[in-house]
Amino acid sequence: MQSNELECYLTDLLKPQQIKDFTPNGLQIQGNNNINKVITGVTASKALINRAIAEQADAILVHHGYFWKNESYIIRGMKHDRIKALLLNDINLFAYHLPLDIHPTLGNNVQFAKLFNIQNVEPLEVGNALSVALQGRFEKPCSPEEFTQLINATLERECLHIPAPSNKPITTIAWCSGGGQGYIELAAEQGIDAFLTGEVSEQTTHIAHEMDIHFFAAGHHATERYGVKALGEHLAEKYGLEVIFVDIDNPV
Structure with missing residues (x-):
């Protein structure tokens, strides 16, 4: 083409x-x-x-x-x-960039929902159909330790977990791929159990502790591999292009 x-x-x-x-x-x-x-x-x-x-x-x-x-x-x-x-x-x-984060079927964030089998997915920013961050629920509650192990196994890297002081089980979760740590406060204000993103900032620890929400940072690169990979597979299927996804390792 x-x-x-x-x-x-x-x-x-x-x-x-x-x-x-x-x-x-x-x-x-x-x-x-x-x-x-x-x-x-x-x-x-x-x-x-x-x-x-x-x-x-x-x-x-x-x-x-x-x-x-x-x-x-x-x-x-x-x-x-x-x-x-x-x-x-x-x-x-x-x-x-952002158009690939928010796409409703191929985007980074909706791909994460598929990856972790998150149900009832909707925008974290209520009323904003173009919200970069999303929220949803797990079919069954899991412990923060179980979710940490799931992230590590799925993304093949060790995530950072800042625990909620109550160490509550995780039923509801919000997430934003890449550098989305700024959305943790909005998630906590809505009573969500955990927030997952790629990066972490100094103030994130205090927010997690003071607002009783689990925080997980799984790497900017690791959380943004799936949208572009899905988009490439879509183009290959639609147009018969030869598409090769290349994952250049990045610990950040």
Whole structure:
């Protein structure tokens, strides 16, 4: 398929125009007009670009692309090396940030609901259909120790658990992939038992202790692998593209 055809389809599917973001969504670096092979990954790092070059891919599709708000406009150093490699090898770079977090069937957060079998999923920000954070329920309550083990086994990494002082069982949970720790207070105010995200901040510990809510940080990268992977699989099925998901290990 042609690159403009793919961009139009992704725009229609992910609707980036509906949400204000910190980075441009869509085709960020233009490459080969004909796309047959796509590499997907979380971040458009040099390691991912090198893999795309080795695979002779026509496009890279990621969650974290380039040109972030407040980023320098100057193309030098690391940014120069990345963009030069894409241009020299005629590789398109497509990036979708918040639109890929919130998509109702392919997004990072709804994929987490599927991954952990969370039921009754709805926005954490009540009345906001575009809420980045979600909430739901487990079919059966679980202990915080059981949920910690489940996260570790499912994501293949050790999560950080800040326990609620009551050590209450977990029936209700809210979550936001990536750097969503700021939503913990909203979750606690709604009486939710636990909050799961990728990162943690210093104040998160105090909020968890003082508002009696379990907090789990499972890694920014680890919690944002599933949306772009699902999107790539969707494109492969719909258009017959060869799509390879590449997981560049990242402990953060």
